[in-house]
Amino acid sequence: MGDIMDIATVVGIISAFGLVLIAIFMGGGLNIFINVPALMIVVGGTLGVTMINYPLKDVLGVFKVVRKALFSKNMPTNELIEMFIDFAKKARKGGILVLESELKRVKDDYLIKGVQLSIDGIEPQEIKDILETEIDFARSRHQLGAEVFTTMGTFAPAMGMIGTLIGLVQMLQNMEDPSTIGPAMAVALLTTFYGSIMANIMCIPIAGKLKTRSKEEMLTREMTIQGIVSLSNGDNPRILEQRLLAFIPSNQKKS
Amino acid sequence: MGDIMDIATVVGIISAFGLVLIAIFMGGGLNIFINVPALMIVVGGTLGVTMINYPLKDVLGVFKVVRKALFSKNMPTNELIEMFIDFAKKARKGGILVLESELKRVKDDYLIKGVQLSIDGIEPQEIKDILETEIDFARSRHQLGAEVFTTMGTFAPAMGMIGTLIGLVQMLQNMEDPSTIGPAMAVALLTTFYGSIMANIMCIPIAGKLKTRSKEEMLTREMTIQGIVSLSNGDNPRILEQRLLAFIPSNQKKS
Amino acid sequence: MGDIMDIATVVGIISAFGLVLIAIFMGGGLNIFINVPALMIVVGGTLGVTMINYPLKDVLGVFKVVRKALFSKNMPTNELIEMFIDFAKKARKGGILVLESELKRVKDDYLIKGVQLSIDGIEPQEIKDILETEIDFARSRHQLGAEVFTTMGTFAPAMGMIGTLIGLVQMLQNMEDPSTIGPAMAVALLTTFYGSIMANIMCIPIAGKLKTRSKEEMLTREMTIQGIVSLSNGDNPRILEQRLLAFIPSNQKKS
């Protein structure tokens, strides 16, 4: 599931940006679409305004959240279920302490922490409370990330329009030579173009991806909590499986 | 009801697209409205951005949901009620196992599953729980479908505007020959045109249809649950009818 | 109240459309504002798209709801209260069966049905349940009507813009004769004009009217339920009056 999504993101970015670039090259070349001051006013201005809006640590934290959303993988739910069944069987045979050695193979910090709490003999209800508190904080971190990108997606076109207005005013004040009007207006439009690209091909879809990734991660984590509570309770592996399968829609179970 | 709605969709699509085509042909011909790069930037770009926004499996899953929404039929509610009355009568006479043979005539998987659970002797409350869980998953699948189309409906005009900006900048940078300005601007406007068509004649009405279809399907399924629970409880056919009729507004009962 | 509102609707339609027509005639004449293909693309296209969005029966049902909202009258609340007091007095003297003959003078189906249930000796609580279920269905019918008109009010300007884009592209591809540019652009703008009229002078205000009418009708019906329950309970006419007056704000009672 993680793999497929990364491919989707890559394909999406390549196709959206690629098609824009193709349209640009078919019409003459890239150089008339590159304008460093216009780029600065849109990208720099949008980041500047976002930094007025959010504390610096939130803006910086967002990039970490995005990197994680685009590149890290969630364990697919069916693998997660199989792993818990395996853990449950081993714990039944050799006691829960056996899982200590199994944890080395696991990469998900959240899962390791949960199993470790279980091994340490913490009460299931208390494990649940601790893990749920972490989910709440993670959820609000994700929401903040999506919110920051949505905010950037509304400021970018506004900065683009401000840049275009600056260009238009300068052009209109200086129309002696009619042959310069066209190119000057073209340059003025570039900031609107950059603002629209930044909002619609970057910020808004990334905000959307953060939201969908967050939902997936929350589902995985809730299944993890259920699995660890079942382990701590010493549930029968079959019952544990039933409880975890209840999180997945039936048409996905078959496939 | 299923039939009528399909006709509405077909009539709607034909009239909306047809009127656009008539306006195009009356003004000269279709060829000035066909531009493959413009089409690619709007359709491809919108799909690309949507694939950044949603996992690949959700985007692909949407097309299955749409096909089902446009072509599959719900059983009309009055037929559903008659069928349940018929089932109830037969179950009263020959016991619930008699329904096994009746199921061959039924096409709705959801209904078959429910009756099968009843024949297998599962407790009514448990049947209800199982079927309601499926309704919840189906509802969120429908909501996701409508959401994806709504998202495409907001990205399509944005990609259209990006394409138009590209065309405008290219035209403005190259205005030596005044006779080319008109046609170049016409081509630049085509992406806005495509984006507007894609959003307003396709994505947004389809998102709307998914929502209304979902409501209808949910109503049918809730009636199905009530019917199956009544069957399992061995309710009198008249009482079963009363319970199912309670789902339908009185002015529709008469007609 | 019913009468006054109808007058408001008529005055509103006449003044809004009339002022538009006056502005059109002062500027030269109606003929340059009539364009059948433009009208078809906006009105036909909007209806087509609405029929993709909603099932045919909902679109057709909407017109019935509108006709009722614009032309039928609710009984004014003070008349309703007087009628119930009169009923209560007669029922006190001659028993509730006396009301059977009174019902012939009543025009409101909902009221007739309620009083009939009361005469038939149905328990007050059960009468209340039956009548409240009908209110719920009526409310969702009204909401659907308002929703369909709001949807049309968002599609109409979009179809207008699509028509204008078609006209602009055709004009820009064909600019040899400068004297045709103005009129061609005028025709292109007509679809935007029609879309704006259709949305802002028809669909959106009618959606608003449906909502306000629905609120009024719901109030009348809730008063009717209270009145019938009071009748069934054999309440003293003075108490019945008090209970019904509680639905009306004090500053309206005086006037």
Add this chain to the structure above:
Amino acid sequence: MGDIMDIATVVGIISAFGLVLIAIFMGGGLNIFINVPALMIVVGGTLGVTMINYPLKDVLGVFKVVRKALFSKNMPTNELIEMFIDFAKKARKGGILVLESELKRVKDDYLIKGVQLSIDGIEPQEIKDILETEIDFARSRHQLGAEVFTTMGTFAPAMGMIGTLIGLVQMLQNMEDPSTIGPAMAVALLTTFYGSIMANIMCIPIAGKLKTRSKEEMLTREMTIQGIVSLSNGDNPRILEQRLLAFIPSNQKKS
């Protein structure tokens, strides 16, 4: 508080309209901005559409609500508290009937009604119920007023755009004499100008004022209820003061 707010409204209206007028006079004169048909289509059309949307009595009632919101004063909260303390002291000494003569000095109908109920010996809980019902009706009256103005604020720019489209179509159909194009377009833009003024300097800020006034009035009335209930209960003046002060934020108490 009432006084200060009136000044704010007056200053706001003068500065906003005044600055618009200054800009108009600096650019040549008022006469090119006056166009009676344009004014009629925007103001008349907006009122017409609003009368389709709302029942006549609601549209008319709105003007009464606005007049009250702009010109009537709420008693400042500190004066209200002092008055209640004074009442409580007098009632302690001479019995609650003493307040009858005090009421002549009071201008607020709501307050008079409440104290009168208390003098008449109605139970505190019943007084509270009666007065709270009136608050609910007043609140929904205010909300309706704000809603009507918000609706007008959305229709006014739409009517302005319709007027501008009419002017543009007429101008484009009649471009033989290039010297008339500019003035004709200027006149066409006037409806957009009027619509924007009507929405942004009148309707929307007045809707905002109605909402803030409503909140203030609700606060005053809730304090009034508390005060009257305290009077009826024969509370000690100090306790009555404490209870009323609890409605006011601490940083306002000091000033």
Add this chain to the structure above:
Amino acid sequence: MGDIMDIATVVGIISAFGLVLIAIFMGGGLNIFINVPALMIVVGGTLGVTMINYPLKDVLGVFKVVRKALFSKNMPTNELIEMFIDFAKKARKGGILVLESELKRVKDDYLIKGVQLSIDGIEPQEIKDILETEIDFARSRHQLGAEVFTTMGTFAPAMGMIGTLIGLVQMLQNMEDPSTIGPAMAVALLTTFYGSIMANIMCIPIAGKLKTRSKEEMLTREMTIQGIVSLSNGDNPRILEQRLLAFIPSNQKKS
């Protein structure tokens, strides 16, 4: 945390405004972008309209809220926790009265008030009630501040458009000399430019900052309440620490 955020605000304002200024200077100079009447109509008009919308004291109060949001610092949460641990240890040794002398070092009025209540021997539950009431008032003050700036952010572009319409009408009525058209249109666009700057670089980001600052301050104050209640209860310093750490996400605790 307070320090970093101020830097972010300063950097944000400098970069956003700086980039706009750079774009202006690169295109010729600042003088063509300065127009006092245009500035007056946008800034004065927006303030005027805001003063119609909100009572004067709310508009004035907003500037105090902003100054506090931009310049005052919240105590970082880790310092707050350390301080409470220190207080708890001292109170354990020398009794709660010892804290009286510690309060001189504290700058936060809210904290001082809370500890003072604790020293005065008020019951923990009552302290909590008093402090929570203050939080509620502070929260609604912050929300009002953000709301006023959001309102200004919607009126500023509207006033800009009104100014541009005035300029356009004046220009269109006076086109004898073609060489004045460009500069006149440039001046007309300046109000749109100012409105866009005022909304997107000032009002909307400041409204956002008020919201994020408010959330932070509410968190600090809730921790303060918990700390003071723990002090009053004579909690063990370790338990007090645990209770305060529960407010902070785990990934921030480590850093």
